[in-house]
Amino acid sequence: CDKQECKPPRQRLLVVANRLPVSAVRRGEDSWSLEISAGGLVSALLGVNDFEARWIGWAGVNVPDEVGQKALTEALAEKRCIPVFLDEEIVHQYYNGYCNNILWPLFHYLGLPQEDRLATTRSFQSQFAAYKKANQMFADVVNKHYEEGDVVWCHDYHLMFLPKCLKDHNRKMKVGWFLHTPFPSSEIHRTLPSRSELLRSVLAADLVGFHTYDYARHFVSACTRILGLEGTPEGVEDQGKLTRVAAFPIGIDSDRFIRALKTSEVQVRIEELKDRFKGRKVMLGVDRLDMIKGIPQKILAFEKFLEENTDWRDKVVLLQIAVPTRTDVPEYQKLTSQVHEIVGRINGRFGTLTTVPIHHLDRSLDFPALCALYAVTDVALVTSLRDGMNLVSYEFVACQDAKKGVLILSEFAGAAQSLGAGALLVNPWNITEVAKSIERALKMGAEEREKRHWHNFLHVTTHTAQEWAETFVSELNDTVVEAELRIKQ
Numbered sequence: 001c002d003k004q005e006c007k008p009p010r011q012r013l014l015v016v017a018n019r020l021p022v023s024a025v026r027r028g029e030d031s032w033s034l035e036i037s038a039g040g041l042v043s044a045l046l047g048v049n050d051f052e053a054r055w056i057g058w059a060g061v062n063v064p065d066e067v068g069q070k071a072l073t074e075a076l077a078e079k080r081c082i083p084v085f086l087d088e089e090i091v092h093q094y095y096n097g098y099c100n101n102i103l104w105p106l107f108h109y110l111g112l113p114q115e116d117r118l119a120t121t122r123s124f125q126s127q128f129a130a131y132k133k134a135n136q137m138f139a140d141v142v143n144k145h146y147e148e149g150d151v152v153w154c155h156d157y158h159l160m161f162l163p164k165c166l167k168d169h170n171r172k173m174k175v176g177w178f179l180h181t182p183f184p185s186s187e188i189h190r191t192l193p194s195r196s197e198l199l200r201s202v203l204a205a206d207l208v209g210f211h212t213y214d215y216a217r218h219f220v221s222a223c224t225r226i227l228g229l230e231g232t233p234e235g236v237e238d239q240g241k242l243t244r245v246a247a248f249p250i251g252i253d254s255d256r257f258i259r260a261l262k263t264s265e266v267q268v269r270i271e272e273l274k275d276r277f278k279g280r281k282v283m284l285g286v287d288r289l290d291m292i293k294g295i296p297q298k299i300l301a302f303e304k305f306l307e308e309n310t311d312w313r314d315k316v317v318l319l320q321i322a323v324p325t326r327t328d329v330p331e332y333q334k335l336t337s338q339v340h341e342i343v344g345r346i347n348g349r350f351g352t353l354t355t356v357p358i359h360h361l362d363r364s365l366d367f368p369a370l371c372a373l374y375a376v377t378d379v380a381l382v383t384s385l386r387d388g389m390n391l392v393s394y395e396f397v398a399c400q401d402a403k404k405g406v407l408i409l410s411e412f413a414g415a416a417q418s419l420g421a422g423a424l425l426v427n428p429w430n431i432t433e434v435a436k437s438i439e440r441a442l443k444m445g446a447e448e449r450e451k452r453h454w455h456n457f458l459h460v461t462t463h464t465a466q467e468w469a470e471t472f473v474s475e476l477n478d479t480v481v482e483a484e485l486r487i488k489q
């Protein structure tokens with residue numbers, strides 16, 4: 001029967017992430033305007049038709065008054081979003097403090113903040129208390145909206161305490177947790193004062209997912225070494241309770257990029273860019289302006305390439321697009337100035353009256369502009385010092401049907417495990433090696449480029465975001481069924 005009424009109701013999926021996929025701007029006492037921000041997770045879940053997804057998260061704004069909260073809740077309901085209201089103090093301690101100052105750098109092997117290490121250590125306890133409190137606030141909202149049979153999918157390092165909060169309230173809830181960053185070696189995780197409590201909280205979930213097999217292995221070995229639990233091929237076992245641990249590499253909605261390339265809007269921009277950079281090879285970097293993305297290292301490697309390849313100086317241009325993030329944090333302000341300083345120096349050194357070797361933009365690009373840039377690029381440079389996966393590398397490949405350009409990719413990005421055979425892998429810390437790879441990429445013949453491109457294109461178009469989300473949720477459903485069978489036996 002194909003009729004709508006014959007179809008079983010779709011399973012409800014509660015997606016819990018720190019930020020809702022919308023930007024909210026207050027227009028009046030009780031009116032809000034909302035704009036959906038199209039991140040990877042949003043497009044992944046838009047394409048999943050088997051589930052009826054609802055989002056639970058923070059709207060990114062402080063709404064202290066009840067009238068404003070009520071109006072925002074109603075506006076968000078139309079977008080299937082449910083807000084968690086966090087006050088400024090909690091945001092400061094939980095989000096800026098524990099999440100972004102402690103967990104983010106630690107999980108990317110950057111350690112705890114260097115300059116105010118003592119201050120961080122002193123405020124650690126209060127930040128961790130705020131982290132737990134914030135996670136409990138997310139749990140309270142989930143509990144309020146949960147209906148029996150729902151699947152609850154918790155996302156990222158902001159919500160490591162959430163699985164425990166949810167299971168403490170309702171053992172039967174199906175809870176999955178997925179980490180978008182790397183999970184570091186157990187030697188790194190060991191340094192975290194709250195190391196055991198965080199691991200135990202995550203283990204309360206039924207299914208724990210990572211981008212790569214390596215991150216999953218690091219997590220299991222942290223549980224073994226720090227908690228003394230048994231790691232099995234399936235996951236981690238604690239007193240007969242198994243938490244499944246596995247790798248679920250994320251992908252992109254590749255069709256969205258491929259379709260966009262055919263639109264006249266993108267085609268017009270492609271022609272403009274081709275015209276603008278006629279006679280020069282285009283190299284591209286697209287990153288959030290974050291320490292983990294290795295932007296200064298990338299630009300220094302490009303400088304080294306220009307130093308050693310004088311004949312290329314007027315034949316190549318590097319376009320570096322960097323979206324500023326966390327602009328209120330001194331370390332990030334320092335990074336911005338550092339990048340500007342290096343770019344200025346190199347442009348002064350190698351530029352002419354009419355051209356510069358590096359165009360650096362501190363801003364976000366709209367989707368058609370981004371697609372056009374990817375399409376005209378000859379060599380993409382993704383040189384993250386660490387990166388959970390890195391979707392920019394996937395997006396570049398999806399837009400390269402015509403050019404078959406080369407991807408230079410950091411071996412410390414999760415994407416190296418999936419796109420490694422097609423990309424030129426580099427150690428981003430080794431500037432000489434990256435400079436040599438730039439030379440190799442620019443000189444690479446059409447046959448080799450085509451072979452490498454097809455390898456990656458096949459991967460990117462078959463391992464999509466939709467497939468990632470469907471696989472995780474169906475594995476979570478299966479895990480719970482298997483656990484129930486084990487208990488009955």
Ligand code: ADQ
Binds near residue numbers: 180287322392
């Ligand atoms: P991010 O660190 O944000 O994500 P990434 O995976 O590269 O990193 O995704 C960035 C997204 O932002 C891409 O979709 C890209 O197109 C977009 N973007 C970046 N710069 C832009 C610009 N200047 N203008 C417009 N758009 C821009 C985290 C982890 C990653 C992991 C993802 C998904 O750090 O490792 O791959 O989550 O799990």
